[in-house]
Amino acid sequence: MKLVLLSGGSxxxxxxxxxxxxxxxxxxxxxxxxNESESMVQRVWSQLKSVHLASSSLIATNGSQVEMIQNQIGxxxxxxxxxxxxxxxxxxxxxxxxxxxxMNTNLNEVxxxxxxxxxxxxDFFSKVKDLEMLLHxxxxxxxxxxxxxxxxxxxxxxxxxEEEEGEWIQVSHFQEKPNVEQAEALLKKxxxxxxGVFAFKLGxxxxxxxxxxxxxEYDQLLLHYSSLPKIxxxxxxxxxxxxxxxxxxxxxxxxxxTWNTLTDEMGITQxxxxxxxxxxxxxxxxxxxDIPVTVVGASNLIVAASPDGILVSDKEQSPKIKxxxxxxxxxPRYEERSWGWYKVxxxxxxxxxxxxxxxxxxxxxxxxWHEQLPPLRSEVWTVISGKGELIVNEELHYLEAGEVxxxxxxxxxxxxxxxxxxxxxxxKGKVRKVDGKLNLVATPDENAANFHSLKTAETL
Amino acid sequence: MKLVLLSGGSxxxxxxxxxxxxxxxxxxxxxxxxNESESMVQRVWSQLKSVHLASSSLIATNGSQVEMIQNQIGxxxxxxxxxxxxxxxxxxxxxxxxxxxxMNTNLNEVxxxxxxxxxxxxDFFSKVKDLEMLLHxxxxxxxxxxxxxxxxxxxxxxxxxEEEEGEWIQVSHFQEKPNVEQAEALLKKxxxxxxGVFAFKLGxxxxxxxxxxxxxEYDQLLLHYSSLPKIxxxxxxxxxxxxxxxxxxxxxxxxxxTWNTLTDEMGITQxxxxxxxxxxxxxxxxxxxDIPVTVVGASNLIVAASPDGILVSDKEQSPKIKxxxxxxxxxPRYEERSWGWYKVxxxxxxxxxxxxxxxxxxxxxxxxWHEQLPPLRSEVWTVISGKGELIVNEELHYLEAGEVxxxxxxxxxxxxxxxxxxxxxxxKGKVRKVDGKLNLVATPDENAANFHSLKTAETL
Numbered sequence: 001m002k003l004v005l006l007s008g009g010s011x012x013x014x015x016x017x018x019x020x021x022x023x024x025x026x027x028x029x030x031x032x033x034x035n036e037s038e039s040m041v042q043r044v045w046s047q048l049k050s051v052h053l054a055s056s057s058l059i060a061t062n063g064s065q066v067e068m069i070q071n072q073i074g075x076x077x078x079x080x081x082x083x084x085x086x087x088x089x090x091x092x093x094x095x096x097x098x099x100x101x102x103m104n105t106n107l108n109e110v111x112x113x114x115x116x117x118x119x120x121x122x123d124f125f126s127k128v129k130d131l132e133m134l135l136h137x138x139x140x141x142x143x144x145x146x147x148x149x150x151x152x153x154x155x156x157x158x159x160x161x162e163e164e165e166g167e168w169i170q171v172s173h174f175q176e177k178p179n180v181e182q183a184e185a186l187l188k189k190x191x192x193x194x195x196g197v198f199a200f201k202l203g204x205x206x207x208x209x210x211x212x213x214x215x216x217e218y219d220q221l222l223l224h225y226s227s228l229p230k231i232x233x234x235x236x237x238x239x240x241x242x243x244x245x246x247x248x249x250x251x252x253x254x255x256x257x258t259w260n261t262l263t264d265e266m267g268i269t270q271x272x273x274x275x276x277x278x279x280x281x282x283x284x285x286x287x288x289x290d291i292p293v294t295v296v297g298a299s300n301l302i303v304a305a306s307p308d309g310i311l312v313s314d315k316e317q318s319p320k321i322k323x324x325x326x327x328x329x330x331x332p333r334y335e336e337r338s339w340g341w342y343k344v345x346x347x348x349x350x351x352x353x354x355x356x357x358x359x360x361x362x363x364x365x366x367x368x369w370h371e372q373l374p375p376l377r378s379e380v381w382t383v384i385s386g387k388g389e390l391i392v393n394e395e396l397h398y399l400e401a402g403e404v405x406x407x408x409x410x411x412x413x414x415x416x417x418x419x420x421x422x423x424x425x426x427x428k429g430k431v432r433k434v435d436g437k438l439n440l441v442a443t444p445d446e447n448a449a450n451f452h453s454l455k456t457a458e459t460l
Numbered sequence: 461m462k463l464v465l466l467s468g469g470s471x472x473x474x475x476x477x478x479x480x481x482x483x484x485x486x487x488x489x490x491x492x493x494x495n496e497s498e499s500m501v502q503r504v505w506s507q508l509k510s511v512h513l514a515s516s517s518l519i520a521t522n523g524s525q526v527e528m529i530q531n532q533i534g535x536x537x538x539x540x541x542x543x544x545x546x547x548x549x550x551x552x553x554x555x556x557x558x559x560x561x562x563m564n565t566n567l568n569e570v571x572x573x574x575x576x577x578x579x580x581x582x583d584f585f586s587k588v589k590d591l592e593m594l595l596h597x598x599x600x601x602x603x604x605x606x607x608x609x610x611x612x613x614x615x616x617x618x619x620x621x622e623e624e625e626g627e628w629i630q631v632s633h634f635q636e637k638p639n640v641e642q643a644e645a646l647l648k649k650x651x652x653x654x655x656g657v658f659a660f661k662l663g664x665x666x667x668x669x670x671x672x673x674x675x676x677e678y679d680q681l682l683l684h685y686s687s688l689p690k691i692x693x694x695x696x697x698x699x700x701x702x703x704x705x706x707x708x709x710x711x712x713x714x715x716x717x718t719w720n721t722l723t724d725e726m727g728i729t730q731x732x733x734x735x736x737x738x739x740x741x742x743x744x745x746x747x748x749x750d751i752p753v754t755v756v757g758a759s760n761l762i763v764a765a766s767p768d769g770i771l772v773s774d775k776e777q778s779p780k781i782k783x784x785x786x787x788x789x790x791x792p793r794y795e796e797r798s799w800g801w802y803k804v805x806x807x808x809x810x811x812x813x814x815x816x817x818x819x820x821x822x823x824x825x826x827x828x829w830h831e832q833l834p835p836l837r838s839e840v841w842t843v844i845s846g847k848g849e850l851i852v853n854e855e856l857h858y859l860e861a862g863e864v865x866x867x868x869x870x871x872x873x874x875x876x877x878x879x880x881x882x883x884x885x886x887x888k889g890k891v892r893k894v895d896g897k898l899n900l901v902a903t904p905d906e907n908a909a910n911f912h913s914l915k916t917a918e919t920l
Contacts (some may be wrong), residue, residue, distance in 0.1 A: 087555035297777025317757025
């Protein structure tokens with residue numbers, strides 16, 4: 001059996017911690033058994049390891065998440081990287097072709113698809129394993145994992161079983177987000193919540209691709225990726241399939257997609273600097289800034305602060321923020337990279353239309369950072385701590401705490417951090433938005449409009 | 461008549477906006493009639509101008525507030541600067557000696573003492589003028605301005621009149637912060653709230669000084685300042701005086717000392733970047749940071765963010781913060797200076813025990829900044845905008861947007877900002893706390909303990 005974890009989305013619902021570069025699954029807001037903070041991805045990955053599924057897993061993602069994934073769970077996991085963001089059908093098709101032509105997976109091998117961030121107990125993954133046997137026994141083309149509902153929720157999609165009971169659950173049809181009365185009726189029919197987890201034999205999806213006239217070789221599909229329909233696997237495949245079986249899971253399962261549900265699972269009420277006064281009831285504080293946050297006499301709130309912004313919200317009302325923060329048109333001010341992380345301390349547009357970005361950067365020990373500075377962009381570093389070898393235009397400079405280094409314009413630069421390093425970088429140039437990230441360039445013909453997109457919304 | 465405005469205190473009660481360098485009276489959170497933000501000091505000063513009292517006024521303050529006062533109300537107002545912080549008796553004595561020996565004020569001239577930040581209507585100051593006539597008519601040694609109470613408050617001190625009514629109010633005694641029952645009884649006796657405003661003839665205070673064996677010449681008193689008792693004028697003088705008259709003021713008067721009272725007078729509910737969602741009732745947002753603050757579904761709160769920290773507090777509970785934030789032992793991260801302002805973007809201690817301070821600085825047009833860098837302290841500037849002439853070790857450098865300038869260690873530096881200028885300064889050195897402010901030095905014998913006091917409290 002092979003597992004494909006889908007790591008997509010960006011999600012403004014957990015603003016200001018989630019942004020275009022850091023989707024909710026990468027936020028380190030959970031507590032593991034060693035009382036260390038971990039992200040949803042890290043939690044799922046350690047669960048997969050403990051049930052010996054990690055070595056059979058690959059992650060389907062997009063380019064902007066690669067460094068984050070490697071930074072959080074290491075470089076060993078195979079990644080299937082979409083050349084552009086489309087939807088789950090193209091992503092799953094690409095992963096299937098990768099299994100087939102790169103990993104030489106047998107066409108009868110069962111492939112299970114999972115979101116990368118379900119919040120579940122470990123026995124959830126034993127049930128995932130059981131999907132393999134279900135496919136073989138039932139002769140179904142798709143095997144789904146359904147969640148035993150605990151209340152008539154209006155938030156989820158439902159898997160509705162056939163009325164005649166057999167040896168396994170045969171799926172009749174699906175229903176998306178019913179109202180309460182409909183949900184109550186569904187519960188009487190033994191309907192299940194759709195967890196987004198399903199399995200098929202590799203050949204099933206490859207045949208579908210061939211029928212639609214797409215290549216099944218990975219290299220070829222990669223080239224034709226932009227011609228694949230921008231549609232979910234649910235719409236393109238699941239809803240059209242008549243032979244679907246399902247398993248029921250009645251353990252703990254939760255979608256930590258909003259502050260309301262996430263804070264329930266945090267384990268602690270405060271992360272980061274500050275004081276959450278004891279007169280606050282059911283309030284959570286998450287502070288990623290270096291300045292303290294003081295919360296007094298305020299109950300049922302989520303207070304979250306990051307380099308991107310500050311949220312103060314009633315927990316029940318927190319789903320509203322997704323719409324509200326669209327107004328900010330903000331670039332991520334914190335990013336994890338393969339070499340470490342950076343955060344933007346300040347961004348200011350000068351009267352010449354150029355932007356000065358002040359960043360704090362942290363390089364991991366033994367990491368490599370390299371960059372080709374554009375002409376006319378200036379950059380100066382002040383090293384806070386650590387040691388590294390910096391090669392600029394083929395000349396070696398030895399950096400250590402206290403050093404100030406001014407890069408020549410247009411320099412080809414490579415840093416090898418000998419130890420963990422921290423530094424302040426002040427960059428000046430024109431700005432271009434690339435892949436949702438801040439990129440400073442300095443070609444004179446850069447469109448002035450780009451500079452303004454850098455600024456966060458003015459006072460409303 | 462002369463007016464002495466007492467500008468003291470630092471006040472943690474309006475944290476994170478107020479700090480050791482920026483007392484509450486300097487916070488620009490009020491709205492003037494032109495819909496511009498102004499501070500309490502600016503409001504009082506413009507009121508004094510409108511009743512033609514500004515030219516008769518001087519401000520008694522301490523060294524750390526001088527640049528802030530000049531920045532907010534200009535350089536024309538005479539300042540009497542305490543050589544060290546003691547209490548109101550020494551401060552008033554010093555102001556009296558200044559009036560006598562520097563301004564040659566007549567001993568019979570009436571001097572009125574006022575806090576620098578009462579929130580009142582303009583006719584309050586007409587009543588202050590009336591204290592002069594009261595002193596002459598009553599023959600009293602002290603004339604107080606009492607506030608007609610509007611409810612039996614437990615927060616204020618009361619002026620209790622003699623029972624026999626005369627042509628003016630003769631003061632019997634004082635009572636500090638009574639309980640509600642006591643306050644109700646005081647109201648029946650026509651007692652008044654003590655506004656902290658009082659007047660005397662100049663000779664009265666000078667005689668007291670002479671009796672106690674202190675000099676009355678300004679230069680001499682300045683030299684002996686540290687030997688003056690650290691005691692309030694109320695305890696040292698007012699409570700011992702038997703011949704006190706009072707006037708009653710029944711107009712608007714408020715002490716804007718806590719977030720609760722201050723937000724009542726702000727006029728607007730939001731200052732700075734962010735969204736205060738319409739589902740919030742009686743919530744105020746003040747944001748001095750460059751990142752947005754989103755407030756959703758949260759009522760009766762004050763949300764305030766500054767470079768020093770972030771506060772989320774129920775308004776009624778906000779007086780608690782004074783005690784809570786004592787734990788932070790924080791240095792001010794925002795300061796107004798005569799040449800403009802700076803804010804600390806980042807402070808980090810390297811493994812060598814040295815601190816890297818990253819600041820954004822703004823110089824006013826035509827302002828002068830100068831500094832003698834200590835040896836072994838490094839500093840590098842990146843100019844964001846504006847133009848200036850920088851003289852370093854007697855050599856002239858012309859600075860403009862985009863320029864990166866690295867100061868030689870130990871350089872004597874002076875900048876003349878030709879236009880408004882903004883820049884990023886990255887400073888590295890050892891740190892010393894001087895007068896409650898961050899000072900980077902680099903003498904090798906600096907005590908390591910000082911570095912740690914720079915850091916704000918760790919996660920509690």
